[in-house]
Amino acid sequence: MRRSSINELLPPWSTRIRPYPPGKPLEEVERELGHPAIKLASNENPLGPSPKALEAIRKCLEKVHLYPDGQGYYLRRRLAECHGLDMNQIILGAGSTDLIELVGKTFLTAGDEGITSESAFYIYRLAVEEMGAGLVLTPLRDMTFDLGAIARAVTQRTKVIYLGNPNNPTGTMFTALELDHLLDVLPPRVLVVLDEAYCDYVQRPDYSRSLDYVRAGRNVLVLRTFSKVHGLAGLRIGYGCGHPELIEALNRIRSPFNANSVAQAAALAALDDREHVARSIESNLREMKFVTEELALLGARYTPSVGNFLLIDTGRDCEEDFVRLLHERVIVRPMKLYGFPTSVRVTIGTHPDNEQFLEALRCVMSAPVRLKTVTSDK
Numbered sequence: 001m002r003r004s005s006i007n008e009l010l011p012p013w014s015t016r017i018r019p020y021p022p023g024k025p026l027e028e029v030e031r032e033l034g035h036p037a038i039k040l041a042s043n044e045n046p047l048g049p050s051p052k053a054l055e056a057i058r059k060c061l062e063k064v065h066l067y068p069d070g071q072g073y074y075l076r077r078r079l080a081e082c083h084g085l086d087m088n089q090i091i092l093g094a095g096s097t098d099l100i101e102l103v104g105k106t107f108l109t110a111g112d113e114g115i116t117s118e119s120a121f122y123i124y125r126l127a128v129e130e131m132g133a134g135l136v137l138t139p140l141r142d143m144t145f146d147l148g149a150i151a152r153a154v155t156q157r158t159k160v161i162y163l164g165n166p167n168n169p170t171g172t173m174f175t176a177l178e179l180d181h182l183l184d185v186l187p188p189r190v191l192v193v194l195d196e197a198y199c200d201y202v203q204r205p206d207y208s209r210s211l212d213y214v215r216a217g218r219n220v221l222v223l224r225t226f227s228k229v230h231g232l233a234g235l236r237i238g239y240g241c242g243h244p245e246l247i248e249a250l251n252r253i254r255s256p257f258n259a260n261s262v263a264q265a266a267a268l269a270a271l272d273d274r275e276h277v278a279r280s281i282e283s284n285l286r287e288m289k290f291v292t293e294e295l296a297l298l299g300a301r302y303t304p305s306v307g308n309f310l311l312i313d314t315g316r317d318c319e320e321d322f323v324r325l326l327h328e329r330v331i332v333r334p335m336k337l338y339g340f341p342t343s344v345r346v347t348i349g350t351h352p353d354n355e356q357f358l359e360a361l362r363c364v365m366s367a368p369v370r371l372k373t374v375t376s377d378k
């Protein structure tokens with residue numbers, strides 16, 4: 001077959017899709033720069049994985065010649081117990097991004113519509129666009145999801161709504177009351193995907209108790225992940241909670257071994273390591289306070305965040321800031337693609353990480369523009 005015929009095989013929407021640009025890997029940056037750096041680009045847990053998870057990982061390595069339990073029996077049973085749900089209300093994913101896409105594959109086709117917000121997690125858009133469905137984007141209001149605008153954007157064609165709470169990259173949240181109101185005015189057939197990757201960090205009492213909707217049998221899929229507070233991003237494991245009929249529909253399309261055996265074992269152990277979770281949350285709160293106070297002193301503008309990261313508006317070209325910060329040995333994420341051409345997103349790290357970042361930012365904010373030598377996209 002001629003190579004040029006590939007385009008003829010592709011559905012027409014496929015060639016317009018821009019792939020997800022991940023954070024730059026540490027090894028690659030260190031190789032290019034020739035010196036060590038710190039990665040504050042992907043909101044990973046700066047304290048690392050739970051020691052109990054590491055122990056479980058070591059134990060299960062001897063059995064990696066065997067296929068994983070495709071049903072994820074023990075992990076799903078444990079999660080059901082944790083959340084007061086039935087096992088048949090839980091589905092595992094290779095990270096929650098796997099499930100964001102699985103929703104698209106299960107429900108969307110050309111002619112349907114999926115709604116999300118501008119300046120939200122890029123995978124929501126991909127999940128809609130890769131199925132050839134219509135993508136409807138509503139603007140942010142006060143830097144967070146505008147649930148009123150989303151309700152007004154619903155049409156006969158709308159099947160899925162993706163909500164990030166807290167939202168990445170702004171770090172903002174909507175309240176339980178706002179979500180109640182949205183669910184009350186939506187046509188019941190519309191599925192709401194509630195991505196709560198950062199829920200563990202939220203301290204506000206008006207944050208939604210989303211699993212109550214699941215227990216009440218509403219048309220909601222709540223997504224959680226082991227990539228953030230549990231520190232297992234490299235293993236790729238997350239889960240969704242929904243009503244049994246919804247989970248069954250997703251299971252028909254799900255890739256049979258999407259959650260690998262090492263990840264399942266690690267997640268089970270991580271769930272039981274409450275100390276590691278508590279330590280991670282406490283460290284994030286303390287360091288968030290430190291970083292925001294220092295940013296204020298520096299005169300850098302940022303969006304107050306309920307997550308483990310900050311959107312910082314330096315007022316300068318973010319791609320150039322990215323490169324300059326890289327030369328100061330700190331990897332952040334430029335936010336142009338998300339609609340913030342003068343902002344970077346930075347993960348709250350350990351105290352030494354944060355001091356290094358703030359020192360780097362100080363240098364960058366007082367330095368002249370340098371030539372671009374490294375690009376942010378892989």
Ligand SMILES: *Cc1c(COP(=O)(O)O)cnc(C)c1O
Nearest residue numbers: 095096097121168197225227238
């Ligand atoms: C990090 C993140 C996730 C988690 O993705 P995984 O696939 O579970 O690693 C999900 N949603 C948002 C908005 C995130 O920022």
